[in-house]
Amino acid sequence: MSTPAHPSIPADGPGDVVDGRVDTDVLVVGAGIVGLAHAIAAVERGLTVTIIDRDARAVGASIRNFGHACVTAQSHELLQLATVAREKWLRYADRAGFFVSRAGAIAIARSAAESAVLEELAGSRDAEQLRLLGAAQVREHLGSASDPTIRGGAWLRDDLRVDPREAVGALAAWLAEQPGVRFAWRTTFLGASGGVVRTSRGDIRAARTIVCVGHDLDLLYPQLAAEYEVERCALQMARVEPPAGLELGPAVLTGTSMIRYPAFAETDAATALRAELAAEHPELVSIVANVMFTQRPDGTLIVGDSHRYGVTQDPFLAEATSGILLEAVARILGVPGLRVLERWQGVYASSARQPFLIAEPEPGVTVAVVTSGVGMTIGLGLAEKTFGTFV
Structure with a gap:
C-alpha cells in the first residue's frame, strides 16, 4: 500500500507565509499524530487552522x-x-482512506504469573472486551510452530492497528483538502506572544497556538520540560520478513507488555510477574523490553522494542539489544531466526510524573505533549481534552 504524498506549501507558492502575516484561528506546531489530532479537532469545531512543521x-x-x-x-x-481516540481512528480511516484493522490484540501467557495477570484483569472488564483464550486459540493466530510453552492468553477487543507510515501522511493529506486548513512544511517555530507566532518564514497572527513537539519540548520551553521532568526515551525496533504463511490479525503482546501497560501493571498479580521476569529473563529487564509485534499490510512484521531514558540520547543502535528482541520474537513464532529488512531508533517524550502534559506557558499558547509511549493510542483523544481547557 503506497503512502499518500504529504501536502506542502512551496516557498514561493500561493498563500505562503514568507511575506507578511496570515490570520488563523488555531496554529498547530508539529505535524505528527498529536499535532494532526489537534488540527482535526479544530476543523471539527469550524475553526481555521495553520499547521507548521x-x-x-x-x-x-x-x-x-x-x-x-x-x-x-x-x-x-x-x-x-x-476510547475517544479509537472512534476517531475509525472515522478518519474512512474519510482519509488509510488502512485500519479492528482485529484487536492478543496478550500471550507463557507462565502462571502471566496467566494470573490476565485472569485478574479479565475479572474487572466486560467479558467481550477482554476474553481469555486457551493455548490452541492463541496458536490459531501464531501458527502451529509457535512457542510450545504458550499456555493461553487474552484477546483485547478494542485495540486497533494502523500502518504508521501510511496513516499520518494520509491524515495530513486529508486535512490539506479541508477549507480553512493550511500547511507550512519546512517552517520552524521561533516563539509566540501577544497573538503573534514567529516562524522561520515570517510572522503569523493566531488566536490560539498549540505546540505539539513531543520530546523537543525542552528546546522551546526548557523550564516547562524541567518542571514536569520530561526527558527522551530511545527505543530500538526493526521490520522483518514474516514466517511463511503468517497472517496476523491482532497485535501480539507478551509478559513484558503486562508490566508496562497500566491496566495490566496495576493488578496485584503483576508484582509476582515483575519478580519472575527479573529472575528468569534478566536480559529483557536490562533493556527495559516490551516484546511485541504487529503486521503491516504488506505482510512484514514490526518488532521491538527496548527503552533507554535520558535528557539527551546517543544515536547508536546496540546490536546486542536488537539480538535480544529478535530472538525473543523468533521464539514466540517458533522459527530459528528472522531476516531483518530495516532497523531504526525511535525517540519519544517521557515523564515519570504523568503520561501526558497540557500546559499554558504563556497566554494564548498551549503545550500538548504525550509523555509516554501511547501517542498513537491517546493522541486523537488528547486533542479533545486540550480544546476543553480553553473552549
Whole structure:
C-alpha cells in the first residue's frame, strides 16, 4: 500500500507565509499524530487552522512505532482518552482512506504469573472486551510452530492497528483538502506572544497556538520540560520478513507488555510477574523490553522494542539489544531466526510524573505533549481534552 504524498506549501507558492502575516484561528506546531489530532479537532469545531512543521513530512515518533492503538490495556483517564481516540481512528480511516484493522490484540501467557495477570484483569472488564483464550486459540493466530510453552492468553477487543507510515501522511493529506486548513512544511517555530507566532518564514497572527513537539519540548520551553521532568526515551525496533504463511490479525503482546501497560501493571498479580521476569529473563529487564509485534499490510512484521531514558540520547543502535528482541520474537513464532529488512531508533517524550502534559506557558499558547509511549493510542483523544481547557 503506497503512502499518500504529504501536502506542502512551496516557498514561493500561493498563500505562503514568507511575506507578511496570515490570520488563523488555531496554529498547530508539529505535524505528527498529536499535532494532526489537534488540527482535526479544530476543523471539527469550524475553526481555521495553520499547521507548521520544521520537516518536509512527519519523520518522528509518529511513523516509528508499531501502529498499535493499545486501548484495552489502558486504565482510568487514559482509557477514556483511548476510547475517544479509537472512534476517531475509525472515522478518519474512512474519510482519509488509510488502512485500519479492528482485529484487536492478543496478550500471550507463557507462565502462571502471566496467566494470573490476565485472569485478574479479565475479572474487572466486560467479558467481550477482554476474553481469555486457551493455548490452541492463541496458536490459531501464531501458527502451529509457535512457542510450545504458550499456555493461553487474552484477546483485547478494542485495540486497533494502523500502518504508521501510511496513516499520518494520509491524515495530513486529508486535512490539506479541508477549507480553512493550511500547511507550512519546512517552517520552524521561533516563539509566540501577544497573538503573534514567529516562524522561520515570517510572522503569523493566531488566536490560539498549540505546540505539539513531543520530546523537543525542552528546546522551546526548557523550564516547562524541567518542571514536569520530561526527558527522551530511545527505543530500538526493526521490520522483518514474516514466517511463511503468517497472517496476523491482532497485535501480539507478551509478559513484558503486562508490566508496562497500566491496566495490566496495576493488578496485584503483576508484582509476582515483575519478580519472575527479573529472575528468569534478566536480559529483557536490562533493556527495559516490551516484546511485541504487529503486521503491516504488506505482510512484514514490526518488532521491538527496548527503552533507554535520558535528557539527551546517543544515536547508536546496540546490536546486542536488537539480538535480544529478535530472538525473543523468533521464539514466540517458533522459527530459528528472522531476516531483518530495516532497523531504526525511535525517540519519544517521557515523564515519570504523568503520561501526558497540557500546559499554558504563556497566554494564548498551549503545550500538548504525550509523555509516554501511547501517542498513537491517546493522541486523537488528547486533542479533545486540550480544546476543553480553553473552549
